Amino acid sequence: xxxxxxxxxxxxxxxxxxxxxxxxxxxxxxxxxxxxxxxxxxxxxxxxxxxxxxxxxxxxxxxxxxxxxxxxxxxxxxxxxxxxxxxxxxxxxxxxxxxxxxxxxxxxxxxxxxxxxxxxxxxxxxxxxxxxxxxxxxxxxxxxxxxxxxxxxxxxxxxxxxxxxxxxxxxxxxxxxxxxxxxxxxxxxxxxxxxxxxxxxxxxxx
Numbered sequence: 365x366x367x368x369x370x371x372x373x374x375x376x377x378x379x380x381x382x383x384x385x386x387x388x389x390x391x392x393x394x395x396x397x398x399x400x401x402x403x404x405x406x407x408x409x410x411x412x413x414x415x416x417x418x419x420x421x422x423x424x425x426x427x428x429x430x431x432x433x434x435x436x437x438x439x440x441x442x443x444x445x446x447x448x449x450x451x452x453x454x455x456x457x458x459x460x461x462x463x464x465x466x467x468x469x470x471x472x473x474x475x476x477x478x479x480x481x482x483x484x485x486x487x488x489x490x491x492x493x494x495x496x497x498x499x500x501x502x503x504x505x506x507x508x509x510x511x512x513x514x515x516x517x518x519x520x521x522x523x524x525x526x527x528x529x530x531x532x533x534x535x536x537x538x539x540x541x542x543x544x545x546x547x548x549x550x551x552x553x554x555x556x557x558x559x560x561x562x563x564x565x566x567x568x569x570x
Contacts, residue, residue, distance in 0.1 A: 379417050381407045383431060386424045391470055395425075395483065422483045425474075429484060432468070432475040433495045439464045441502050450509035455557060457506050458531055462553055465535035477536050500524070516564055523564065530560040 385406040389398050398421050404411040418424045444456020465472040474480075489496050507524045511517075534556045538546065546552060 375417075378407075378409070378413075382414055382417055383424065383428055386421070387428055387470055387474060390425075390428075390474055390478070395478075398424075425480065426484045426488065428471070429475045429480065429489055430495060432471040433489075433499060435468060435471065436461070436464050437495050437499045437502070440499065450506070450513040451561075454506040454510040455561060457503060458527060458557055458560065459553070461528075461531045462535055462557075465532075465539065469539055472535065473539065476532060477540065503528075511564070514564065518564065527560055530556065 382403060385403045386398060389402055389406070400411045400414050400421060403421075403424075404414055418427065440457050440460045443460035444453040447453050447456055465476075490500075491497065503524050504520055507527070508520050511520060511523065534553065537544075538549070538552075
C-alpha cells in the first residue's frame with residue numbers, strides 16, 4: 365500500500381471515528397452535551413483536528429443523518445428487486461425500511477426520532493440529487509408501479525408518505541417503548557405491513 369493510500373485510509377478512519385463518537389454522545393447525553401471538545405476527548409485527538417473534517421457540531425449532525433440515509437438507501441433500493449409483482453416489490457421495500465430501523469437503532473433514532481430541525485435543515489437533507497432525494501425517488505417508483513398494476517388512482521406522493529408514516533410509527537414505538545407488552549415482533553411487523561397496504565392493493569401470494 366502506498367503512502368497516499370495509507371493517508372487516505374487514515375483520514376477515512378478518523379472521520380468515521382468522529383461520527384461514531386458524536387453518535388454515542390448524542391444518544392447518551394443529548395445535543396446540549398455534544399461539543400467538538402467532548403468528541404475530541406473521546407477519540408483522543410485535539411479539537412483542532414476535528415475541524416479539519418467538519419465545520420461545527422451541526423455539520424457533524426448533518427453528516428450523521430446523511431450516513432444513515434446512505435445505509436438505508438443501500439438496503440431499500442435492492443429490496444425485492446427480483447420479486448414477480450409491483451405489490452411484492454413495494455412490500456419488500458417497506459419491510460426493508462422496518463428491518464433497517466431494528467438493525468441500525470442508534471442511527472435510526474438520531475435521524476428519524478430526534479428533533480433535528482433546529483440544527484439540520486430539512487432542505488439541505490432533501491437537496492436534489494442527494495441520497496434522500498434518491499431514496500424517495502426509489503420509493504415513489506415502487507409506489508407508482510404498484511398503483512398502476514392495481515388500477516388505483518391515488519396520489520403517489522400521498523400514498524408514499526402515508527406508508528412511510530405507518531412504518532415509522534411501528535419502528536419508533538417498538539424502539540421507544542421496549543417495555544410495553546408487544547405481541548411477537550415478526551407477527552406484529554407482518555400484520556402492520558398488511559394493514560398499511562390494505563385498501564390499496566389486493567394482496568398477492570408469492
